[in-house]
Amino acid sequence: MGFLELYLIYQYGPDFEPDWLPLQSSPLASLFTVVSKETMNQALQGWTRPLIQQLGLPPLGCLHKIPTAYRTCAHKTDCPFFDKSSCFPTAKKLPNCFQPSGVEDSAARQLGYDVVALWREGVFVIVVQENPT
Numbered sequence: 027m028g029f030l031e032l033y034l035i036y037q038y039g040p041d042f043e044p045d046w047l048p049l050q051s052s053p054l055a056s057l058f059t060v061v062s063k064e065t066m067n068q069a070l071q072g073w074t075r076p077l078i079q080q081l082g083l084p085p086l087g088c089l090h091k092i093p094t095a096y097r098t099c100a101h102k103t104d105c106p107f108f109d110k111s112s113c114f115p116t117a118k119k120l121p122n123c124f125q126p127s128g129v130e131d132s133a134a135r136q137l138g139y140d141v142v143a144l145w146r147e148g149v150f151v152i153v154v155q156e157n158p159t
Contacts, residue, residue, distance in 0.1 A: 030150060031147070031148060031149040031150065032149065032150050032152055033144050033149050033150070033151045033152065034066070034152050034153075034154050035058070035151065035152070035153050035154070036153075036154050036156050037060075037153050037154065037155045037156060038156055039157075042055075042153070046137060048131050048133040048134035048137060049129075049134045049137040049138065049141070052096075052129055052134055052138065053092075053093050053096060053128075054092065054096065054126070054129075054138055054141055055153075057083065057088045057091055057092070057151075058151050058152065058153045059080060059081055059082045059083075059150060059151070059152045059153070060152070060153045060155060061077060061080050061152055061153070061154060061155070062154070062155055063154055063155060063156045063157070065077055065080060066152070066154045081150060084150075085144070085145040085146070085147075085148050085149060085150060085151075086145070086148070088145050088151075089115050089116050089142065089145050089146065090116065092115055092126070092142075093128070095127065095128040096126040096127060096128045096129070096138070097114050097115055097126070097127075098113065098114060098126075098127045099113040099114070099123075099124050099125060099126070099127060100125045100126060100127040100128075100129065100135055101123070101125060102127070105123070107121065107123065115142045115145075115146070120142070120143075120146065122139075122143075124139050124142065125138060125139050126138040126139070126142070
């Protein structure tokens with residue numbers, strides 16, 4: 027497969043790490059690949075086969091699987107720059123002010139944009155399940 031870019035979100039027990047917690051209940055989070063801490067540690071040490079087998083959807087596939095209710099911008103009614111031809115996740119020129127609709131919390135909307143931006147750049151977003159000690 028060559029080189030892969032990964033963005034790791036750690037899950038401690040039932041919750042994501044604090045910075046990503048607002049997005050955990052969003053349907054966007056259901057599109058993340060989930061792997062165990064052991065699988066990620068093996069990949070970081072050079073044995074990548076178990077990680078590659080668990081990757082799931084590629085980033086472009088995740089963009090296309092975003093539920094319809096989350097594909098428009100949350101600010102479409104009050105944004106002077108809203109353009110229905112460019113304010114959705116798969117648009118060629120997505121503006122950096124995009125925030126997915128259907129997400130109530132403003133922090134979660136910003137994280138939603140961050141995830142969309144990562145997927146657009148070809149980055150796999152992976153949740154690493156880590157058991158608390």
